Amino acid sequence: MSTFLLEVVTPERKVYAQDVNMIVVKGVAGELGILPNHIPLVTPLKIAPVTIKKGNATEYIAVNGGFMEVRKDKVVILAESAEFPGDIDVERARAAKERAEKRLSAKRDEVDFRRAELALQRAMNRIETASKK
Numbered sequence: 345m346s347t348f349l350l351e352v353v354t355p356e357r358k359v360y361a362q363d364v365n366m367i368v369v370k371g372v373a374g375e376l377g378i379l380p381n382h383i384p385l386v387t388p389l390k391i392a393p394v395t396i397k398k399g400n401a402t403e404y405i406a407v408n409g410g411f412m413e414v415r416k417d418k419v420v421i422l423a424e425s426a427e428f429p430g431d432i433d434v435e436r437a438r439a440a441k442e443r444a445e446k447r448l449s450a451k452r453d454e455v456d457f458r459r460a461e462l463a464l465q466r467a468m469n470r471i472e473t474a475s476k477k
């Protein structure tokens with residue numbers, strides 16, 4: 345089976361760099377499956393798990409926003425944060441989810457609301473990805 349190099353990079357570190365068979369990401373326009381030799385493209389990503397197929401294995405990474413760049417020779421995901429299921433602290437994510445929900449119900453100004461919405465999405469993404477262990 346043919347492969348391509350997938351790199352997942354955050355401002356802190358390179359989280360992932362391996363040859364993979366396929367990935368599925370959530371772009372702003374919907375789910376996108378990327379196979380080797382995909383045409384080059386750049387798309388913003390939603391806060392969602394990325395699915396990675398590698399041989400018989402399926403891996404997941406909780407990707408927080410950012411972009412995906414499909415190049416001729418590799419695919420690069422640049423995200424604000426990215427965690428493997430095993431590295432996710434579910435209690436912390438649950439606490440973040442509760443905080444965000446409280447802020448959303450408090451109906452403060454719009455900036456606070458948007459910030460809380462994003463925090464809620466990050467927390468839910470982490471909880472979902474951790475459950476895929």
Ligand code: ATP
Nearest residue numbers: 408425426427431432433434436437440463466470
């Ligand atoms: P919190 O309110 O719990 O800090 P957050 O969504 O504001 O959550 P981020 O700003 O997205 O956190 O991330 C800051 C750093 O902490 C990143 O390195 C991220 O990978 C890590 N991180 C955040 N939440 C978790 C978690 N539940 N488990 C493991 N690492 C986490």
